[in-house]
Amino acid sequence: MPSSAQLQPVLDRIDADFDNSLERLFALLRIKSISADPAFAPDCKAAADHLAKDIATLGFATDVRSTAGHPAIVAKSNGKANGGERPHVLFYGHYDVQPVDPLNLWHRPPFEPVVTDHADGRKIIVARGAEDDKGQLMTFVEACRAWKSVSGSLPVDVTIVIEGEEEIGSKNFVPFLEANKQELAADFALVCDTGMWDPNTPAITTSLRGLVYEEVKIKAANRDLHSGVFGGAARNPIRVLTYILGSLFDENGHITIPGFYDGVKDLPPDILAQWKQLNLTPETFLKPIGLSIPAGETDRLLIEQVSSRPTCDINGIVGGYTGEGSKTVIPAEASAKISFRLVQGQEPDKIRKAFRDYVTERLPADCTGEFGEHSSAPAIALDWNMKALAAAKRALTDEWGKEALLIASGASIPIVADFKRTLGLDTVLVGFGLDDDNIHSPNEKYDLKSFHKGIRSWARILAALADAPR
Amino acid sequence: MPSSAQLQPVLDRIDADFDNSLERLFALLRIKSISADPAFAPDCKAAADHLAKDIATLGFATDVRSTAGHPAIVAKSNGKANGGERPHVLFYGHYDVQPVDPLNLWHRPPFEPVVTDHADGRKIIVARGAEDDKGQLMTFVEACRAWKSVSGSLPVDVTIVIEGEEEIGSKNFVPFLEANKQELAADFALVCDTGMWDPNTPAITTSLRGLVYEEVKIKAANRDLHSGVFGGAARNPIRVLTYILGSLFDENGHITIPGFYDGVKDLPPDILAQWKQLNLTPETFLKPIGLSIPAGETDRLLIEQVSSRPTCDINGIVGGYTGEGSKTVIPAEASAKISFRLVQGQEPDKIRKAFRDYVTERLPADCTGEFGEHSSAPAIALDWNMKALAAAKRALTDEWGKEALLIASGASIPIVADFKRTLGLDTVLVGFGLDDDNIHSPNEKYDLKSFHKGIRSWARILAALADAPR
Numbered sequence: 001m002p003s004s005a006q007l008q009p010v011l012d013r014i015d016a017d018f019d020n021s022l023e024r025l026f027a028l029l030r031i032k033s034i035s036a037d038p039a040f041a042p043d044c045k046a047a048a049d050h051l052a053k054d055i056a057t058l059g060f061a062t063d064v065r066s067t068a069g070h071p072a073i074v075a076k077s078n079g080k081a082n083g084g085e086r087p088h089v090l091f092y093g094h095y096d097v098q099p100v101d102p103l104n105l106w107h108r109p110p111f112e113p114v115v116t117d118h119a120d121g122r123k124i125i126v127a128r129g130a131e132d133d134k135g136q137l138m139t140f141v142e143a144c145r146a147w148k149s150v151s152g153s154l155p156v157d158v159t160i161v162i163e164g165e166e167e168i169g170s171k172n173f174v175p176f177l178e179a180n181k182q183e184l185a186a187d188f189a190l191v192c193d194t195g196m197w198d199p200n201t202p203a204i205t206t207s208l209r210g211l212v213y214e215e216v217k218i219k220a221a222n223r224d225l226h227s228g229v230f231g232g233a234a235r236n237p238i239r240v241l242t243y244i245l246g247s248l249f250d251e252n253g254h255i256t257i258p259g260f261y262d263g264v265k266d267l268p269p270d271i272l273a274q275w276k277q278l279n280l281t282p283e284t285f286l287k288p289i290g291l292s293i294p295a296g297e298t299d300r301l302l303i304e305q306v307s308s309r310p311t312c313d314i315n316g317i318v319g320g321y322t323g324e325g326s327k328t329v330i331p332a333e334a335s336a337k338i339s340f341r342l343v344q345g346q347e348p349d350k351i352r353k354a355f356r357d358y359v360t361e362r363l364p365a366d367c368t369g370e371f372g373e374h375s376s377a378p379a380i381a382l383d384w385n386m387k388a389l390a391a392a393k394r395a396l397t398d399e400w401g402k403e404a405l406l407i408a409s410g411a412s413i414p415i416v417a418d419f420k421r422t423l424g425l426d427t428v429l430v431g432f433g434l435d436d437d438n439i440h441s442p443n444e445k446y447d448l449k450s451f452h453k454g455i456r457s458w459a460r461i462l463a464a465l466a467d468a469p470r
Numbered sequence: 471m472p473s474s475a476q477l478q479p480v481l482d483r484i485d486a487d488f489d490n491s492l493e494r495l496f497a498l499l500r501i502k503s504i505s506a507d508p509a510f511a512p513d514c515k516a517a518a519d520h521l522a523k524d525i526a527t528l529g530f531a532t533d534v535r536s537t538a539g540h541p542a543i544v545a546k547s548n549g550k551a552n553g554g555e556r557p558h559v560l561f562y563g564h565y566d567v568q569p570v571d572p573l574n575l576w577h578r579p580p581f582e583p584v585v586t587d588h589a590d591g592r593k594i595i596v597a598r599g600a601e602d603d604k605g606q607l608m609t610f611v612e613a614c615r616a617w618k619s620v621s622g623s624l625p626v627d628v629t630i631v632i633e634g635e636e637e638i639g640s641k642n643f644v645p646f647l648e649a650n651k652q653e654l655a656a657d658f659a660l661v662c663d664t665g666m667w668d669p670n671t672p673a674i675t676t677s678l679r680g681l682v683y684e685e686v687k688i689k690a691a692n693r694d695l696h697s698g699v700f701g702g703a704a705r706n707p708i709r710v711l712t713y714i715l716g717s718l719f720d721e722n723g724h725i726t727i728p729g730f731y732d733g734v735k736d737l738p739p740d741i742l743a744q745w746k747q748l749n750l751t752p753e754t755f756l757k758p759i760g761l762s763i764p765a766g767e768t769d770r771l772l773i774e775q776v777s778s779r780p781t782c783d784i785n786g787i788v789g790g791y792t793g794e795g796s797k798t799v800i801p802a803e804a805s806a807k808i809s810f811r812l813v814q815g816q817e818p819d820k821i822r823k824a825f826r827d828y829v830t831e832r833l834p835a836d837c838t839g840e841f842g843e844h845s846s847a848p849a850i851a852l853d854w855n856m857k858a859l860a861a862a863k864r865a866l867t868d869e870w871g872k873e874a875l876l877i878a879s880g881a882s883i884p885i886v887a888d889f890k891r892t893l894g895l896d897t898v899l900v901g902f903g904l905d906d907d908n909i910h911s912p913n914e915k916y917d918l919k920s921f922h923k924g925i926r927s928w929a930r931i932l933a934a935l936a937d938a939p940r
Contacts, residue, residue: 099791099797101793105693167797209698213798223908223911223913224911224912225759225911226910227781227783227809227811228811228880229776229880230759231809231880232766232776232880233766233772234761235761235763238784238785238787238806239718242715242784243716246716249709249713289693290690291705293834293836295702295835313706313798314789316791316792316797317787317788317792317804318788319787319788320807321569324506325505325507326639326844327506327637327786327910329785339697339796341697341701364765365763366761374795374796409698410702412698439696440695441694442694
């Protein structure tokens with residue numbers, strides 16, 4: 001019997017059980033699993049324990065595994081029921097979330113999830129992690145729950161692996177993959193950490209930008225100085241830092257680091273033509289965030305700027321006196337966090353070195369630069385002809401009643417490259433996020449519809465994967 | 471009897487009572503009177519009360535006066551004993567201190583004063599405010615105490631006025647001066663908030679740079695954004711801020727704001743020749759702070775850079791994620807604190823407007839700039855022929871056994887202009903600070919010798935002022 005024949009009762013079950021699904025998501029959202037801040041390490045552990053316990057209720061053999069950082073979860077369905085003929089998928093998600101600052105901009109406490117109304121009437125779940133990635137990963141978990149509860153087993157064999165350091169570069173998770181290759185063997189990977197095209201149009205992401213994230217600290221005098229005594233003669237590291245960072249872009253928005261664009265290719269004409277059809281406008285994309293004019297390379301389409309072109313952003317800067325009032329200080333040091341989104345053809349190590357050289361060459365006398373590395377991941381382009389991808393596309397189209405698009409994402413999901421390199425797996429990226437989800441920002445949300453139809457989508461995808469020609 | 475005839479027993483008394491003088495200073499240093507931070511407002515009040523009580527023990531009629539900010543102290547000796555024929559001086563100091571951050575760089579708690587040994591063997595008093603301005607103002611108070619205790623009265627009539635908002639721009643103190651003009655009438659003002667030329671060479675400061683202190687906040691999107699979703703198309707306010715601030719200086723260290731140097735004159739050739747004689751070298755001035763090359767205008771002497779030329783410093787900058795680790799955020803806003811040291815010929819209001827115009831003209835689409843004003847004071851040049859100045863110079867030369875220099879200071883003491891404007895008073899600036907006192911920095915100190923001989927210096931100056939021809 002094809003799995004699709006069993007699908008309707010599974011979907012009905014999802015609808016009937018949806019309030020409970022939501023309560024299970026809320027329980028996870030209440031845990032403050034901020035991976036970047038060591039103060040929240042116990043909360044990360046609590047999130048791993050909680051989630052493992054939840055997944056174990058599906059009958060999965062579930063383990064919380066310690067790493068050198070926050071723990072990971074490995075859960076395996078009691079698979080290979082058909083003697084290994086069924087597809088075996090590796091599902092990936094992450095339970096860690098971004099820091100919540102600036103806290104004063106949240107309308108509600110970030111770890112007290114609620115369902116509320118969006119300005120335009122959409123029902124939304126609001127909490128840190130509501131989308132990224134707790135809400136998204138729970139769509140898959142809840143889809144598995146419905147299948148198990150209705151048919152007693154899953155249409156395909158499933159290994160679930162959940163990490164706790166995605167937001168800080170997965171430094172300890174990649175060695176974990178290496179060390180557990182055999183246990184994590186599968187036919188391909190599924191990741192739920194991407195978005196839809198719009199609230200009604202599902203999408204599969206087939207290319208992702210890479211990421212190089214650097215920290216630079218400029219040091220000058222051996223202590224903070226009084227600008228009345230030393231102002232004019234003492235090197236000011238904030239001045240040096242702003243001078244260097246202020247020259248990273250030319251007047252057309254191009255990045256000025258020598259060699260930065262080496263290897264970057266223009267889009268094939270047919271893809272560019274398709275993208276023009278999608279007609280991504282400032283009105284739809286920028287207006288909701290209070291902006292009107294694309295700030296990137298002036299010779300590129302908006303959709304290119306945010307998905308197929310490499311970029312640079314200064315993500316943080318600090319130096320000197322930043323409290324209330326004034327202080328006439330020349331600080332001893334100033335620092336910044338800078339990240340680069342990379343595309344196909346750019347090598348992370350070369351970009352990192354080019355940036356460091358760029359800074360170092362511009363340091364004036366008496367200044368030193370210290371560099372720190374936060375992330376390093378190449379861009380990804382998936383094989384558009386993967387059979388699993390075609391099956392997922394069909395399932396998504398059925399659920400949403402609208403042709404699922406194959407899209408490029410401007411974001412980075414470094415784990416996709418790691419799956420290929422360490423486990424030899426291709427990945428299908430399906431997610432239900434929206435551009436206005438405020439991920440990494442105050443008031444993060446996930447549409448209630450994304451959560452509900454996301455669960456239904458995965459239920460359909462599991463069936464479609466089972467029935468697809470191998 | 472000339473006052474100088476009574477001087478020796480007064481100096482002897484200062485020597486004999488020095489341990490007690492030190493203990494009285496320590497009691498003041500223990501009070502955390504940080505004016506910039508509203509959390510320390512009760513400490514500022516406590517410092518005012520404590521100091522008023524201490525001055526009252528000299529027989530001064532002493533009042534703590536509330537203002538719209540931190541309180542001020544007014545204390546009057548029982549003067550006019552000679553029917554108004556004696557000079558009447560207005561002594562000014564401030565009991566407020568700078569914030570202490572970064573606290574981790576202090577070797578000891580900043581409000582637990584100690585006497586310890588400097589690396590080169592000098593005895594030093596270490597605490598926030600040890601020099602600026604608690605240590606300095608107490609040299610005058612203790613000199614008055616010695617005179618009163620030995621001769622029962624002071625050689626001149628004295629009004630002491632101490633404020634609590636010097637470090638934050640004296641916004642409420644200037645209206646206070648206006649409102650109490652008559653009560654604060656005097657022949658001239660004395661201020662103890664400046665430095666010596668070196669640890670053995672006393673100095674009177676005859677010119678001071680002015681100060682314009684601005685805060686600018688650049689705003690772009692209506693919320694923090696994820697750089698994976700919006701990077702490349704969304705305006706990044708840190709990028710805008712570094713671009714604008716990074717262009718404030720040209721390659722020769724000149725400030726690029728149009729009109730900034732309007733009205734600035736070169737030094738007269740004779741003064742420039744004298745200054746060259748002083749031979750201020752990077753070796754002596756910059757090496758102690760870990761630097762080697764003057765960072766200012768390349769066509770100016772080091773001594774010009776720090777005293778007679780206008781400057782610009784970025785005193786603080788903050789935006790985006792500044793915690794541990796990384797966050798791929800494009801922040802909604804970024805801000806900086808910027809100050810300008812002004813010289814004769816520059817008008818604070820014009821400089822402020824020129825800076826704001828400079829920023830505003832460079833704002834790209836979708837960005838707004840918000841400005842805040844922290845301080846505004848013109849530069850000061852005193853009359854080198856003041857009789858009081860000659861008397862003070864003679865007294866200092868006697869005490870230190872070395873000709874007192876008339877010097878220019880790179881710092882700003884806006885109150886000097888306010889005394890002239892509101893009370894019609896010229897000011898004599900005498901102080902005992904040293905370049906390595908770490909004022910406004912961690913591990914602020916005051917040489918024990920500065921404190922001791924500072925008290926003796928004021929005792930001599932009071933006598934010299936009484937005996938000087940009027």
